[in-house]
Amino acid sequence: MGYRIESSDIFVGRRKFREELPALIERARDSHSKIIITEHGEPDAVCLPMTEYEALVELLEDMHDRNILLQVAKSRKEIERGEVLSLEELEGFLELEK
Numbered sequence: 001m002g003y004r005i006e007s008s009d010i011f012v013g014r015r016k017f018r019e020e021l022p023a024l025i026e027r028a029r030d031s032h033s034k035i036i037i038t039e040h041g042e043p044d045a046v047c048l049p050m051t052e053y054e055a056l057v058e059l060l061e062d063m064h065d066r067n068i069l070l071q072v073a074k075s076r077k078e079i080e081r082g083e084v085l086s087l088e089e090l091e092g093f094l095e096l097e098k
Contacts, residue, residue, distance in 0.1 A: 008033040014044070025049075 008031050012024060017037050028035045028049050035047040048056070062068050078084070085093065 006034070010035045011038055011043075012036070013038050017047075 010024065010028060010033050012020070012035060014037055017024060017035070024035055025047070027033070028047065029051075032049060032052060034052070036043050037045040037047065
């Protein structure tokens with residue numbers, strides 16, 4: 001299984017992770033980054049800021065909600081058929097002032 005590397009990801013070996021844990025956690029939290037813990041240069045584990053973890057758990061819970069999945073599938077089909085609103089139409093629908 002692959003993973004997406006982002007420019008903000010922090011790669012660190014196990015030893016350095018142990019030695020610099022408080023600073024690494026603060027850095028990850030401040031930059032909303034993942035800490036990828038490596039062993040012999042290969043990714044082995046991940047440390048996430050709590051906000052990122054909570055968002056991931058919420059997404060996983062949503063994926064188990066059949067109604068949400070059906071709505072996403074329906075919305076994708078509407079997009080494919082071109083059943084979308086322009087920005088101006090959306091502003092009018094929402095009665096937003098410019």
